[in-house]
Amino acid sequence: MRLLLVEDDPLLGDGIGAGLRQEGYAVDWVRDGEAAVQACASDRFDLIVLDLGLPRLSGMEVLKRLRRNGNDTPVLILTAYDAVADRVQGLDAGADDYLTKPFDIDELAARLRALARRRSGRATTAIEHGALVLDPAAHTLTCNGVPVELPAREFALLHLLLQHAGEALSRSRLEEALYGWDMGVESNTLEVYIHHLRKKLGADLIRTVRGVGYMVLK
Structure with a gap:
């Protein structure tokens, strides 16, 4: 965020x-x-x-x-x-x-x-999405009850996508949420994070919306 x-x-x-x-x-x-x-x-x-x-x-x-x-x-x-x-x-x-x-x-x-x-509009901090449970307070993620370790930016990216499940988020929106003004962003950095998340959590979790960006289906 x-x-x-x-x-x-x-x-x-x-x-x-x-x-x-x-x-x-x-x-x-x-x-x-x-x-x-x-x-x-x-x-x-x-x-x-x-x-x-x-x-x-x-x-x-x-x-x-x-x-x-x-x-x-x-x-x-x-x-x-x-x-x-x-x-x-x-x-x-x-x-x-x-x-x-x-x-x-x-x-x-x-x-x-x-x-x-x-x-x-959520009552609790943790976000449940299918087999995933992401808790930003504890900075933990589980899949089918099994802990999954994610680096800070991958965790932040997944958190944002899950918060907006069902909504296509543009590349610029995602990069804005991950980086501040003083941090340079390589052209393919976001794609690398998306690739890593798909590899760890399944290729179908994050969808590419051509011409728009990325989304997690509800």
């Missing part, structure tokens, strides 16, 4: 980005409010982690602009502002969750999984 991190503190932003990449997210990081608004206008994200005390444009104003523009991407506010009034204001402005600093990266990751789960 592709995540936009909006945080002006370089050490904290670097640490959050590293932690969430370990969780399988493709993290794009901007350090001020204006850059966040521009990023959301030009790119598509699955989740946004938003600080409030930002230069150029406050996080609260970023949130208000996104919602006024019809952007319904789930937003988790991550801030040192811990007063009840601040939390109420953030949630009323359109935030989906609110976490105060200092925080534990595991809690942040769990809250993001909950936001993604609610957005997809």
Whole structure:
């Protein structure tokens, strides 16, 4: 999943980005409010982690602009502002969750999984599809009850395809979810991941939709 991190503190932003990449997210990081608004206008994200005390444009104003523009991407506010009034204001402005600093990266990751789960309309984190059971929280996959080991990007790719089972996802949509701005993508990288998944899980699991991309049938 592709995540936009909006945080002006370089050490904290670097640490959050590293932690969430370990969780399988493709993290794009901007350090001020204006850059966040521009990023959301030009790119598509699955989740946004938003600080409030930002230069150029406050996080609260970023949130208000996104919602006024019809952007319904789930937003988790991550801030040192811990007063009840601040939390109420953030949630009323359109935030989906609110976490105060200092925080534990595991809690942040769990809250993001909950936001993604609610957005997809699922009650549990694990996704069951035929013989497959994928649990993003535990980062495990089983097929007919047998554990299957997948590298991080193969796991993230399968997770995305299963979340959108029955929907053809374009190559660009899949690459956006797997890579951030700063990572170069070889022309055949996606095909290599698809090939590996088919080899491990069966050739019929992932269908090629010519002229569109790839999909997992419902």
